[in-house]
Amino acid sequence: MEMEQEIRDFLMSRRARITPAQAGLPYVGGDRRVPGLRREEVAMLAGLSVEYYTRMERGKIGGASESVLDAIARALQLDEDERTHLYDLARNVAPRPHRNRSKRTSPITTSVQQVLNSISVPAVVQNERLDILAANDLGHALYTVLFTAAKQPPNFARFVFLDPRSDDFYPDREDAKNLVVAVLRGTVGRDPLDHKTTELVGELSTRSADFTARWAKHNVRRHSRGRKVINHPVVGRLDLTFNDFALPGDPHLSITTxxxxxDTPSADALTLLASWNHTEHQKRTGTVIGGNRHNNG
Incomplete structure (x- = not known):
């Protein structure tokens, strides 16, 4: 029943955002009781009967053919991420028995860490619920404020909505919050029975009214590539491009660079970040400073 409600809310939210004019429908006078398209209009655009589309919008979407899902996606003008989400919801209407992935051994093997360490730019490994599971030195330095959070492993969603330091860390807080919520919404659609994701969403919903309001919009995005602007506490503003690369052998993990x-201020700031991180490493390990071995003992 929860998945049927998820489908209903998603399809209704997508329908409500499209006006008849945007859908290419002729203007018909009179008052409209809905802000966007009516069910019968979506059904007509998709080439379906009103009864069939109404049944689907009520969550009875399991078993729908690929052509039907594609027709609905076109009628609702879904983007690639939203279309994928619709397919995920249809697949999970009657999900398979829950597999408790939390009992798996750590997927961060020595070889994965070696790959991270060989990358010359900041890089982290994260899962679909936005936990940071590993990082190279520059990745750790980039997200030093997350690695010092009380609850570990660091989690982007928890940081953005529950840690007041995120207000300074993300100059574009609205974009950062919207991205986090949209990524989590997609994660829930792919695996609605993952209890750790469910617990995270429940925690954020309970502790943040801001999260709850954004969650209700049913926006969906994949965390694959984009722009990230960070106000680093040491090196200042960083305007970065991020790219996700699937980790071979585990579709739930990715390396983000x-x-x-x-020749930009951000490139200079990354060089400064590497220098700062090197100095901090020397302080932590007591390595040679000024020709003498630093030793507090």
């Missing part, structure tokens, strides 16, 4: 355009 962060790069800056050459």
């Amino acid at each position: 962060y790069t800056a355009e050459p």
Whole structure:
């Protein structure tokens, strides 16, 4: 029943955002009781009967053919991420018995960490619920404020909505919050029975009215590539491009890298970040400073 409600809310939210004019429908006078398209209008655009589309919008979407889902996606003008989400919801109407993935051994093997360490730009490994599970030195330095959070492993969603330091860390807080919520919404659609994701969403909903309001919009995005602007506490503003690369052998994990355009202030700031991180490493390990071994003992 929860998944049927999820389908209903998603399809209704997508329908409500499209006006008849945007859908190419002729103007018909009179008052409209809905802000966007009516069910019968979506059904007509998709080439379906009103009864069939109404049944689908009530969550009875399991078993729908690919052609039917594609027709609905076109009628509702879904983007690629939203279309994928619709397919995920249809697949999970009658989900398979729950597989408790939390009991798996740590997927961060020595070889994965070696790959991370070989990357010359900041890089982290994250899962679909936005936990940071591993990082190279520059990735750790980039997200040092997350790695010092009380609850570990660091989690982007928890940081953005529950840690007041995120207000300074993300200059574009609205975009950061919207991205986090949209990524989590997609994660729930792919695996609605993952109890750790459910617990995270429940925690955020309970502790943040802001999260709850954004969650109700049913926006969906994949965390694959984009722009990330960070106000780092040491090196200042960083305007970065992030790219996700699937981790072979585990579709639920990805390596995210962060790069800056050459010959820009952000590229200079990344160089400064590497220098700062090196100095901090020397302080922690007591390595040679000024020709003498630093030793507090």
